[in-house]
Amino acid sequence: MKKALAILLSLALLLGLAGSAFAEDDWITLRVETYDREIAGLDVTNCWQLHYAQEHFGDPNHIKLEFVSYARWTEGDLLTVALAGGTAPDICLTYNGGLVQQAIDDEGIWQLDDLLNEYGPNLKAFLGEELLGYGQSDHDGDGVKEQWYIPARRISRANVGNFIREDWLKALNMEKPTNIEEFTKYLRDAKAANLGGTTTTPFAFGIYAPDPLYNVRRFTDAWVDFSQVSEEDWFAYARNPEMLPGSKEGFRWLNTLYHEGIIPDTFALTDNDQANDTALIMGYNGFFSQQPDQPWRTDKNYEIEMEKNVEGAHWVTVNPFKNESLGGKTLHDIYAPAGLSIIIPLTTDEKTAIAAIKYMDWMAQPENMFMMQNGLEGINYTGLTEDGIPYGVKSADDVPNENKMHAGDICFISNGLCYGDDAKNNAALALPFAGYEDDVVASYEDALTDAWTQISFTVSIQAETDFGATVKSAQGKFLADVVSADPEKFDEVYDAGLQDILNSGAQQMIDEFRQAYKDGNYRGVYPGNL
Amino acid sequence: MSGETRVKKPRGLSWIRRDWRLYVMLILPVAFYLIFCYKPMLGLMIAFQKFNMFKGMWGSKFIGLENFRFVMNMPDFPVALRNTLFLNLMGLIAGFPVPIVLAIMLNELHSVPFKKVSQTLLYLPHFLSWIIIGGMVLQIFSPSTGIINATLLKWGWIDKGIPFLTDGPHWQFTYTLVGVWQSMGWGTILYLSAITGINMELFEAAKIDGANKMQQIWHVTLPGIRPTIVVLLILNVGQMMNISFDRPYVLGNPMVQNYCDVLSTFVYRAGITNSQFARATAIGLFQSVVGMILITGANLITRKLGEEGIW
Numbered sequence: 097m098k099k100a101l102a103i104l105l106s107l108a109l110l111l112g113l114a115g116s117a118f119a120e121d122d123w124i125t126l127r128v129e130t131y132d133r134e135i136a137g138l139d140v141t142n143c144w145q146l147h148y149a150q151e152h153f154g155d156p157n158h159i160k161l162e163f164v165s166y167a168r169w170t171e172g173d174l175l176t177v178a179l180a181g182g183t184a185p186d187i188c189l190t191y192n193g194g195l196v197q198q199a200i201d202d203e204g205i206w207q208l209d210d211l212l213n214e215y216g217p218n219l220k221a222f223l224g225e226e227l228l229g230y231g232q233s234d235h236d237g238d239g240v241k242e243q244w245y246i247p248a249r250r251i252s253r254a255n256v257g258n259f260i261r262e263d264w265l266k267a268l269n270m271e272k273p274t275n276i277e278e279f280t281k282y283l284r285d286a287k288a289a290n291l292g293g294t295t296t297t298p299f300a301f302g303i304y305a306p307d308p309l310y311n312v313r314r315f316t317d318a319w320v321d322f323s324q325v326s327e328e329d330w331f332a333y334a335r336n337p338e339m340l341p342g343s344k345e346g347f348r349w350l351n352t353l354y355h356e357g358i359i360p361d362t363f364a365l366t367d368n369d370q371a372n373d374t375a376l377i378m379g380y381n382g383f384f385s386q387q388p389d390q391p392w393r394t395d396k397n398y399e400i401e402m403e404k405n406v407e408g409a410h411w412v413t414v415n416p417f418k419n420e421s422l423g424g425k426t427l428h429d430i431y432a433p434a435g436l437s438i439i440i441p442l443t444t445d446e447k448t449a450i451a452a453i454k455y456m457d458w459m460a461q462p463e464n465m466f467m468m469q470n471g472l473e474g475i476n477y478t479g480l481t482e483d484g485i486p487y488g489v490k491s492a493d494d495v496p497n498e499n500k501m502h503a504g505d506i507c508f509i510s511n512g513l514c515y516g517d518d519a520k521n522n523a524a525l526a527l528p529f530a531g532y533e534d535d536v537v538a539s540y541e542d543a544l545t546d547a548w549t550q551i552s553f554t555v556s557i558q559a560e561t562d563f564g565a566t567v568k569s570a571q572g573k574f575l576a577d578v579v580s581a582d583p584e585k586f587d588e589v590y591d592a593g594l595q596d597i598l599n600s601g602a603q604q605m606i607d608e609f610r611q612a613y614k615d616g617n618y619r620g621v622y623p624g625n626l
Numbered sequence: 627m628s629g630e631t632r633v634k635k636p637r638g639l640s641w642i643r644r645d646w647r648l649y650v651m652l653i654l655p656v657a658f659y660l661i662f663c664y665k666p667m668l669g670l671m672i673a674f675q676k677f678n679m680f681k682g683m684w685g686s687k688f689i690g691l692e693n694f695r696f697v698m699n700m701p702d703f704p705v706a707l708r709n710t711l712f713l714n715l716m717g718l719i720a721g722f723p724v725p726i727v728l729a730i731m732l733n734e735l736h737s738v739p740f741k742k743v744s745q746t747l748l749y750l751p752h753f754l755s756w757i758i759i760g761g762m763v764l765q766i767f768s769p770s771t772g773i774i775n776a777t778l779l780k781w782g783w784i785d786k787g788i789p790f791l792t793d794g795p796h797w798q799f800t801y802t803l804v805g806v807w808q809s810m811g812w813g814t815i816l817y818l819s820a821i822t823g824i825n826m827e828l829f830e831a832a833k834i835d836g837a838n839k840m841q842q843i844w845h846v847t848l849p850g851i852r853p854t855i856v857v858l859l860i861l862n863v864g865q866m867m868n869i870s871f872d873r874p875y876v877l878g879n880p881m882v883q884n885y886c887d888v889l890s891t892f893v894y895r896a897g898i899t900n901s902q903f904a905r906a907t908a909i910g911l912f913q914s915v916v917g918m919i920l921i922t923g924a925n926l927i928t929r930k931l932g933e934e935g936i937w
Contacts, residue, residue, distance in 0.1 A: 180680070195901060303879075303880050562696075565899045569880075569883065570883075573884070
């Protein structure tokens with residue numbers, strides 16, 4: 097009986113397919129950009145999530161879903177080319193804010209207000225008005241902001257993770273440092289005792305070439321004298337933390353550490369990559385600063401890899417960067433609530449654009465999002481906690497190929513796993529890291545202490561388009577120069593470096609940022625208001 | 627002569643009828659050049675436009691030389707230009723004679739197996755990607771942990787690491803040295819084939835006249851490969867404005883920014899990373915025009931000196 101039914105159903109399906117071939121205009125194809133992270137065994141253009149969405153959203157709506165794969169780390173370049181060539185997918189995702197701005201300026205994408213209002217009630221509810229505001233700007237100059245892109249909702253906004261070696265603290269008979277003085281003593285004592293062997297360089301430090309001061313300001317902002325920094329200045333110097341009054345002493349501190357051998361003398365040669373990773377897992381370092389969950393991430397697991405090499409080694413979070421001018425606050429920058437940007441190019445016709453919004457609206461409904469992010473019980477995870485959060489999440493290797501998935505990339509309206517409210521979402525953050533839950537929770541707590549939201553602007557900043565990259569390269573040179581400068585010539589090198597940065601286009605950027613602030617076209621938090 | 631009357635001047639399309647097979651065969655390479663080399667040149671016009679990627683090169687606004695003016699006024703431009711010329715000049719001075727000497731040395735080798743092994747080892751670096759070479763350079767030249775500095779420090783010959791990679795002039799030296807090492811073997815190929823083309827009787831005559839090895843090299847081998855040397859020199863001079871992206875990008879670092887930033891890395895930064903394609907194109911066009919002038923000039927001078935140029 098069952099068999100007969102199955103045959104009947106497949107026949108119906110076949111006939112249905114044949115029927116659709118005849119009535120072609122009834123069905124439309126929706127092409128959706130999908131990141132490819134080259135996870136072994138996962139074909140993102142033919143994955144479980146696609147089949148699930150096709151079955152539950154596509155088929156009932158007569159929409160054929162097609163996932164178009166773009167390599168994650170070159171997505172911006174690939175999408176630029178596709179947009180320029182008119183071959184971009186109907187739903188485009190990107191982390192490249194400059195590209196989105198360009199698309200708005202060049203008028204190459206759909207204005208989404210009407211579409212969202214009519215077809216995206218669930219999507220709008222999921223994202224919320226404040227977040228949607230990130231995707232709005234006044235392009236035609238009529239004083240009313242239009243919706244140009246849909247910002248994905250960032251679930252966890254923590255960005256800063258500072259980690260120190262618990263086993264080194266024990267060896268030095270020290271408590272966890274709570275201010276810069278104690279922290280510096282820890283670094284010096286660790287170096288003196290050669291706790292990581294002859295190649296001990298306690299402070300893992302490198303230059304992140306795409307944005308050299310992005311990570312360094314985590315340290316130097318502790319020296320900024322906020323009595324001299326107005327809210328306006330804070331936004332004007334959005335990309336120039338080295339210009340903030342007081343930060344000079346922070347760079348001098350780094351310079352001292354360099355000359356004491358605490359920062360490796362190769363810091364400017366390796367671009368935050370392999371050599372630094374090796375030093376970390378070989379146990380040469382006593383401190384590093386990356387993402388709040390970095391030691392336990394599956395791709396670069398500094399904790400487990402290091403434990404294999406060094407008996408008893410253990411990373412724990414540390415929070416010493418107190419700013420005295422703010423009464424001892426330990427500043428941590430956090431991401432804006434907006435994650436990646438979603439745009440619909442004008443090459444997509446109206447019918448397909450409507451389908452695109454409908455697809456995201458479907459995705460925004462809690463039960464659908466849960467499936468798209470977590471997959472199937474027993475296959476992708478072991479079971480559910482009382483709160484309805486999956487536990488025993490399987491790593492990609494332990495899931496059969498046909499069930500492999502990537503939650504964030506394919507359920508792209510949510511950057512991070514979403515279970516309804518903040519409490520559940522935060523509890524879920526530590527769940528994938530069995531055995532280290534307490535460490536992860538503590539790290540996130542530190543990362544959200546005295547947190548200020550990163551700065552962004554709601555108007556196109558022409559100077560940043562023109563000079564952003566050259567300013568960053570000048571900042572890279574500046575950082576290399578001041579950290580390695582002869583201590584006696586430090587002031588000279590520092591001043592000359594600042595001038596170079598200003599000349600490379602920073603002055604124009606600062607002026608334009610200042611204007612944008614005065615016009616109210618900014619987002620973010622001034623630490624003086626915390 | 628009787629043959630003369632038989633040669634008819636081609637009349638009408640008879641030449642096609644006679645050699646049509648050859649012309650058919652020519653279609654493919656000609657089409658290749660038209661499609662992949664000439665058609666893309668149309669895109670050069672975006673150098674004179676405020677390029678809008680959605681409107682494309684036919685719909686964007688013409689703004690004259692504005693892109694050129696903008697790029698050339700950036701403070702990094704003169705630095706990048708100077709470094710490009712300097713590093714290329716150093717590469718030419720240090721790198722051009724080496725393959726010639728090497729080719730002559732290889733040619734004098736009698737043991738065939740030894741010659742083959744040497745050649746293979748010499749060619750090998752050419753096939754390594756600059757990313758890999760960059761890793762090797764780091765291992766060898768790092769400030770205190772590189773093989774050279776670590777060894778010298780251990781022996782007590784120096785008390786401070788030599789800043790091969792972290793000091794400007796030292797870096798220029800390292801850059802040039804690594805470049806010569808990477809390309810010298812490959813460069814010998816053309817010279818070796820040129821040497822093979824020299825008439826053996828000349829060597830025998832020289833021997834009979836009592837010329838020793840050095841004299842044979844000086845009076846027979848070198849004049850024999852002179853046309854090859856000249857052609858390669860002209861081509862190299864024409865490349866003075868062009869510099870690869872990967873080599874300076876991989877070997878460079880922020881500490882020597884003022885020495886390692888060249889036009890290609892500058893274009894990448896100021897043009898590609900911010901999707902400023904029109905500006906990147908403007909620099910590319912500028913490089914090509916200067917390259918054209920240089921190569922024409924070099925060719926002219928060579929011809930004045932009585933050598934055969936490349937055209």
